[in-house]
Amino acid sequence: MMQNKPKNRVAAVVVTYNRLELLKKCVASLQEQTAPCDVLIVDNASTDETSQWLKLQTSIAFRNTGSNLGGAGGFNYGMRWAVEAGYDYVWVMDDDTLPKTNALERLLDADEILKGNYGWLSSVALWTDGSECRMNRQKLKKNNCEYGSLLKDGLVQAEQATFVSLFLPAEKICRFGLPIKEFFLWGDDIEYTRRIAVRGNMMGYVVRSSQVVHATRNNMGSNVARDSIERVERYFYSFRNEVYLYRQEGFKGRMHCAVKRCQDFFRIVCYGKPKGIRFRVLFCGIRAGWSFSPEVEYLEKYTKRMLTENMEKQGN
Incomplete structure (x- = not known):
């Protein structure tokens, strides 16, 4: 049996990097939850005053990764930490996520309704003005009729979601593995949630009554043609990672990826200024994605331990 099991069943894993003021707001929101959770902060080697502030906190746990692992590496690190520490559930988010007071309680209610028969749960992400946060829009399953009875409980089947308030049992992390740390930035959450819901056939759900605010600078979403020039280089990871992702889903996935990249091409043609660097990042990312493995x-x-515990629970 597991030894030294945490008092609280849920670990809220927050990945942060050089955004101390947002981190403070995120932690305050987590500490005000109507359902208790332990807060685990993964500091991606911030160079601001984050480390000094964390050392003064007595009600949260934190670890410094020693180098910037990117969002993907940070979530890989944090989810491993939570599972190895013995938590039953892991609730992951960025440092600019501000959960509403009952967000976790509603996720736990959904877990109870579904009796654990799901891959992951995702909250509704709003922007700072109360509108939908475009970059965190989940991809819903086209046909929800089979599980229409759950709609009355505000549960909608989904195939992919982001790491802005994603909730899942530790047992699912053991079964499906960790996020791919080599993704570094962008797409790690989409690959992970699709790995579980689409390729693993363990459906995810949007819990409409669980809401968070994603305090991004704007609500435009990601667009290589229109984004500021200082951010364009980051899109290399997006294109590389998506090519890898959809390679895993056969012909249909590859065609979907091809359509998306054609859309990016024509967006750059129509709107991109300057165009050269945007085309370079697009083509370099696509090329890298075909050999990225x-x-x-x-x-x-911990997978073996989880299986043993589940068998013991079923025997009681």
Whole structure:
């Protein structure tokens, strides 16, 4: 049996990098939840005053990764930490996520309704003005009729979601592995949620009554043609990672990816200024994606332990 099991069943894993003021607001929101959770902060080697502030906190746990692992590496690190620490559930988010007071309680209600028969749960993400946050829009399953009875409970089946308030049992992390840390930025959450819901056939759900505010600078979403020039280089990771992702989903996935990249091409033609660097990032990312082959990490030791515990629970 698991030893030294945490008092609270849920670990809220927050990845942060050089955004101390937003981190403070995120932590305050987590500490005000109507359902208790432990707060685990993964500091991606921030160079501002984040480390000094964290050292003064007595009600939260934190670890410094020693180098900037990117969002993907940070979530890989944090989810591993939470599972190895013995938490039953892991609730992940960025440092600019501000959960409403009952967000976690509503996720736990959904877990109870579904009796654990799901891959992950995702909150509704709003922007700072109360409108939908475009970059965190989940991809819903086209046909929800089969599970129409759940609609009355505000549960909608979905195939992909982001790491802005994603909730899942530790057992699912053991079964499906960790986020791919080599993604570094962009697409790690889409690959992970699709790995579970689409390729793993363990459906995810949007919990409409669970809401968070995603305090991004704007609500435009990501667009390589219109984004500011200082951010364009980051899109390399998006294009590379998406090519890898949809390679895993056969012909249909590859065609979907091809259509998306054609859309990016024509957006740059129509709106991109300057165009040269945007085309370079697009083509370099696509080319890199065809040879990009990272391996999924599994927590074998803890997977065996989880299976043993589940068998014991069923025997009681």
